[in-house]
Amino acid sequence: MSRAFVKDHEDDAAGSELPDRLISPHRNLVTPTGLAAIEAELHRLGEEISAARARDDRASLASLKRELRYWSQRRMSAEVIPAPSDHSKVRFGSRVTLRGAGTTRCLQIVGEDEAAPAAGRLSWVSPVAQGLLGAAVGDHVDAPGGEAEVIAID
Numbered sequence: 001m002s003r004a005f006v007k008d009h010e011d012d013a014a015g016s017e018l019p020d021r022l023i024s025p026h027r028n029l030v031t032p033t034g035l036a037a038i039e040a041e042l043h044r045l046g047e048e049i050s051a052a053r054a055r056d057d058r059a060s061l062a063s064l065k066r067e068l069r070y071w072s073q074r075r076m077s078a079e080v081i082p083a084p085s086d087h088s089k090v091r092f093g094s095r096v097t098l099r100g101a102g103t104t105r106c107l108q109i110v111g112e113d114e115a116a117p118a119a120g121r122l123s124w125v126s127p128v129a130q131g132l133l134g135a136a137v138g139d140h141v142d143a144p145g146g147e148a149e150v151i152a153i154d
Helices: 009-015 032-055 058-077 127-132
Strands: 028-030 078-080 095-100 103-110 121-123 140-143 146-153
Touching (some): 032 078, 095 140, 103 127, 127 140
Parallel strands (some): 028 078
16 A cells, blocks of 8 residues: 555654644633742643653643643733732632521632632632622622522631
8 A cells, every 4th residue: 555645643743733722712810829820830831841852752742832822821811810908899819608508618709720619719700700799798699509698708
């Protein structure tokens, strides 16, 4: 069989880049902690890219470069919002304690890349966070599991 019709997978992997990760259309608001996490990720990726080059690991290098492009863009577009000093209403960066359905839960409103709902960190663009923004202690809001009362804002 002619080599003209055989695809060489090694050459294909070496000559192509992975498509970029999608970037959110929303403003890239981040807490100071979120900015530090982006910078740590950029540092980690730089080290891993060096190691992948040393191993001549082209597949890993393509994946790492894709991640580097994403996090570099997120670093360039980051808008650091300091922790709120006024705790009269829920704002970006606020920690909110909710009581409802027999449970108490603490949530923090953070940037999209910082979000970890299981850890109580909600993206500021999520429906729950949008419902909390502007709320004050004593207000009732829609929360996972039903209505909840805001009992503290830090």
